Each structure stands twice: as C-alpha cells, then as structure tokens.
Amino acid sequence: MVEITDVVCSLCGCVCDDITVEVEDNKVTKVKKGACSVGKSKLMGHNRIKSPAIRVNGELKDCSYDEAIKKAAEILAASRRPLLYGWSSTVCEAQKVGVELAEELGAVIDNTASVCHGPSVLAIQDVGLPSCTLGEVKNRADLIIYWGANPAEAHANHMKRYSYVSKGFWTEEGKKAKKLVIVDVRATKTSKMADVFLQIEQGKDYLVFSALRAILYGHEDVVPDEVGGVSKKDLLETAEMMKGAKFGATFFGMGVTHTGARQNNIVNAIQMTRAAHTHTKFTITPMRGHYNVAGINQVCTWETGFPFAVDLTRGYAWYNPGELSATDLLIRQECDAALIIASDPGAHFPGESIKHLAKIPVIQIDPFPNPTTEFADVVFPAAVSGVEAEGNVYRMDNIPIRLRKLIDSEYPEDEEILKRILDEVRAIKEKEDK
C-alpha cells in the first residue's frame, strides 16, 4: 500500500489539492482525507466504458482503437458543419489539441460554459469582473454572499476551504468572525447556515440586485417596501452588512445564469459589487461547475481569441453565442456530425436539442458510460484525468493547478485519442487533395 498526499480532485471547480489517498495493486482503495463525498466518489471510481466501439445496425460493437480512430476521422472529414463540444472534464493539453482539430476541420467548437456560466462570460466581457483568488477570500473576507448557489451540495468543500468556515491570515477565528448571506428561491442545506437568508421570488434576482445597488449608492428612498419577495427592511440590513464588512465576497451560481434575464442578471450583480466599492473592498466570483471549465475558456481564448461558441469554418475565428452555442446549432439542425468529449449533453442539454444530436453521427470520448453513449456512433474509452492521467487545469478563480496521476490506466489519455483522430483527418484530407 502506498499513501499519496497532495492529491488534486478532478470533479468540481474547487479543485481541492490537499487530498490523501491510499493506493494498492494499482487501485485507489481509500480516500483518507480532504475530499468531499462527491470528490471521493470520483477518486474511488465508477463503471467504465470497457472498449472502443462502433454502432452497427443500432448496436454498439466492440472494435480496436485503430478502427474507431479511422471511423471517427471519416465522419469528421466528411462533415460539412461539425460541432466539437464538451471539454470541461479534461486537461488543458487535450483542449489545445481539440482547438487544433476544430481549425483543421473548419468546425464549431463550444464548451459546457454555454449551458453553465456562458452568461457570466458575456457579462464579464461587457463590464469586467472585480474578482480575486480564493486565497484572498480565505485570508481576508469577513462577509460571504452566495447568490443562486447551493455550495453545501454542489461545491461541498468551498465554504470549508475558501470562504465562510475557513481560517486564514486575517480571519483566524473562522466563521465566528464572519457573516454569511444566502440569496435563493428555496431553502437549502446552505441557507440553513446563513446569518441572513433572503428568499427571493424565482426570476426576480435582477430587481433585488438593483435594489441593493440603489441602497449602496444612497438612494434607499427609491426602493419600495418589497422587492422580489424581499422586504425593504431585510434589504437595508443586508446593505448595512455589506457596507460594514472589511472585505466582502459574493459567489454566484446557476440560480442567476439559468433564469430569464441571464447575462443581464450577472451585469447587475457585478454593478452591485461596484456599488459596494464606494464603502469597502468587495469581490465577485462565479461558482464554476466542472473542474476545468475555466481551463477550456482559457485555452479557447489563447488559441482563437474567444472563450466559447467559436466558429472556425471561415478560416478565422468567429464568435457569436446564441448562434454558435451548441444548443442553438442543434435546434436549428445545423450541424451534421458531433464530437463530444468530457461532457454529457445527453443528460444536460434540453430535450429539444438532444433530438437532433441523436440523429447525426456522434463520436464520444469519455471514461464513463452516460446518456450520450446511448446514441453515440463511435465510442472511445479514455483514462480518467486526475486519477490515471496528469495535466493542467484551472480552478474556478482561474488559478492553474496540475492534476496528478495516481495509478496506471489501460486506456489512452484524451490528448492521445484526439491527436490520433487529428492525424487521421489530415491523412484523409491529403489523400483528397491529390
């Protein structure tokens, strides 16, 4: 048995890097400390896709990697409008090859941000983001606000490692000397811990941000007695807590990105943070979901100039979320083939979009079978990044961290599979050119 310390978790955007595991006979046998229950389940492993496979007469038939590579490259090379989607649960090294493949094919490349924090990206491009690292929050913040987020369930270590419960350089007393405000439409495990719980009416986030902005700028006279289900008294109390904090930090989740106003909610949240700056230090950070969704936004931006929803069919990068995001392409029935990697649109896309995806040839690269596998036409099992493969990822605050390899894998890494598909696509194109 070998004990491995400082293991990095490859599940959510917290990317906890203080985990200890035990490894025996090339298996993770125990997660000793550091991981939450969600991260622990990832480290301990799940059922795997056992073999590469190609769908024949409706059934997936096992095949060799060579055969699957050939088939995948043929599908992509013959496609007039391929979509390369996913990328959030793999490492930056694989993402880089993905962008190269998109360039070679003249494809649309999009990532899971488009169904997650895409609106946050749009808002940040519009008005910027007064943010900081999670280390700053841990060491300085005495007021934490979670808005439309339920970290007790979705990012279980976030409060313990970085925010409300953590103890840092100027926050050595931990939660005893901090305040927690939760804004949500329903009571959750997180809201039970709050000093102040603002239960707002669903879809009224924009109004509540506006009311707090007005109060923080000294215009409480324009705020009515109730805004979005929250009393003026509670809004005034929250604004006083914000003004009185030494350092405030807001984290926001899908509660604001998934509702009607979308990016406008986030613009207003950022402007509320700016309003707080007239009194004290205040930051705001999106609660990114997948462990490397921030990474694909970084890699895609280095390589194409844009973070998601990028069209490379013109021979140069063209960016237009709402037109080129995966769900939009699918409901317009525009793409005629798709490569899905490190994500699961079968589970997480609207049913309306899945209908088209299920009809076109789909190539899937993933360690685990999931709803997307049910309609995938070529399937590649891959090594699990962070357990069987190393590589760089970006935490939710855009800090790069290197995932460690804990055990050997019988499966190739995402990067290797993508490189082989890229080589095969180039070979097909060279042949066609002759």
Added chain:
Amino acid sequence: MGTKVNLISGRTTVQGRNLDSKMSDEYFEEVARCDLNKADMEKLGVAADESVKVRTSYGEVVVKAKEAAGTPEGMVFIPMGPWANALVSGDTHGAGMPVYKGIDAEIEKTGDKVLHVKELMQTYM
C-alpha cells in the same frame, strides 16, 4: 389539466456523486424525482414516491414525488439531469443559454411508470 407550477432544476449531492455514474440505480432514484411542498402534494393527492407527470410546452416526463419543506408552494424542483431537461426548450433567445429555471409547467398525479434513463433516451431516437 394539471396544476400550474414553476419548474426549476439544480444540483444535489447524490446527483453530483453519480455524475460519472449516470446509468446507476442511485442516480435514477435521485434524479428522476421532483421536490414539492407539502401543501402542493396534498393538493395533488400524491404521497411520497408516488408518480407525477410534469408537462411543459416542450415535453413531459413522469417522476417520483418527494416532499421538501424548503421548496415554496407553487414551485417544483427536479435535480438536473435527463428528466428535468426533457422539459426544457432549446431556444436560447440569442443568449446561448437555455432557460433551465423558471419554466411554466403543469403537474398531475399519474399511474404511468417512470422511464429509466435508457428508455428516456430512446424517446429521442
């Protein structure tokens, strides 16, 4: 005609634990269900683990009902996953992001069975 409700979806711990194990029974038990307020359950005449049909303009699914005190009256929460998303429109109104929360829906008691994930995916083919 069912009762009108506001549909939202989101993460749960058990859903997260099975993010890479979506074909498992634990994922099915957790995600093919909806949280309802006690008053709404009484209104619909459903007990815990009885089936309800949730319908929107974009689709309908059958899920198990579960009482959740934190969910306000008139709201339905389905953990994110294939069952919740069968009810979501793919139209992003130019924003790139579908509206996953705040969807007008109708809910009613049903004797129909909850489709397993494989059966649900078959409906798209």
